[in-house]
Amino acid sequence: MPNTYFQFKQFRINQDQCAMKVCTDSCVFGAYVEASKAKQVLDMGTGTGLLALMVAQRSEAVVEAVEINPEAQAQAAQNFEESPWAERLKLHPMPLQEFARTCTQQYDVILSNPPFFLASLKSDDAAKNTAKHTGDLLFEDILTFAQERLASHGKLYLLLPPAEAQHFAELARSYRLYLNETLEVYTRTGGKCIRHIQTYTFAPTETAITNKLDIRQDDGTTYTAPFAELLRAYYLIF
Template identity: 80%
Template sequence: MPNTYFQFKQFRINQDQCAMKVCTDSCVFGAYLEVRQAKRVLDIGTGTGLLALMVAQRSEAEVEAVEINPEAQVQALQNFVESPWADRLKLHPMPLQEFAETCTQQYDVILSNPPFFLASLKSDNAAKNTAKHTGDLLFEDILTFAQKHLTQDGKLYLLLPPAEANHFAELAQTHALYLTETMEIFTRIGGKCIRHVQTYTCNPKTNTLTKTLYIRKEDGTTYTPDFSELLRDYYLIF
């Protein structure tokens, strides 16, 4: 049975009501985001609120989050209220499409770990389907919103599997958003690439910088120094 919570150094993620639990690649994503200078941040599809809380820990930004799932809305709000940064966290309990109709803010950072399986079969778990598939939150909706609501020097960050990341990059160009950096996340040294962290801006660049992060060493058990350093401010074990 999964734990009902995940304890970080400065906050706790209660997750018993959410289909998608805290996972390593999401933690890497949250720790990697450049947010220290950001004044306003939006997390699209916040789930438990993990990424919003990771952002709040290492910035002074006003952090907003959008979530469609009712159970996740309750859980995220609980996690926000119980955190040290409750006064800087705001939940919008609605789909992105509805939020976009009335939003007038500009954001320095927009981030999302969106539903991503474009072609895979859905499970019998409706909540997990909403969290993992693009039926309710389409890539185009994220791009349309970001194109309108990113500041001129703002950044859009996505966490996606490799195939879906490539597809998103193609769509982004039609919305005048440009891939400037990709970090490829591998399970271990010599292992499989499981996710891409993508950085998009409104400013075209001729070359895309590619980085790599290996979670574990060749033995598949020991964390690499790069991973340990990245998560040092969050994981209790470091």
């Protein structure tokens, strides 16, 4: 049974009511997003609020978050309220499509770990389906919102599996958003690439930069030095 909470150095993620628990690739994503100079940040589909809290820890930005699931809304609200940055965190308990109709803010950073399984079979767990499968938060919805509400200098960050990341990159070009950088995340040295962390801007580039991060060494157990350095501000074990 998953833990009811995940303790970080400066905050706790209560997760007993959420279908999707804290996972390593999400933590890598939250630590990777560059928001140190951002004033306004938006997390689409915040779930427990993990990414919003990770960004709030190392920035002075106002961090807003959108979430459609009622259980996740309650969990994120609790986690925000109990954090040291409650005054800079704002939850919008509604679908992104509804939020988009009234939003007038321009964001320096928009990030999302969206539902991503385009073709895989769904489970019997409705909450997990909403969290993991496209349907309630479509790639087109993310791109439409970003096209309108991302500041001209801003960055859009996505966490996706490799196949879905390629699909998103192709789709993004029609919204005038261009892939500038990819961090390929591997389970271990010599292991499988499980996620792409993508950075999009409005500035076209001939060749996007690609970097690589191995979570564990080839023994499958020991964390790599780059992973430890990336998560040092968050994980209790480092």
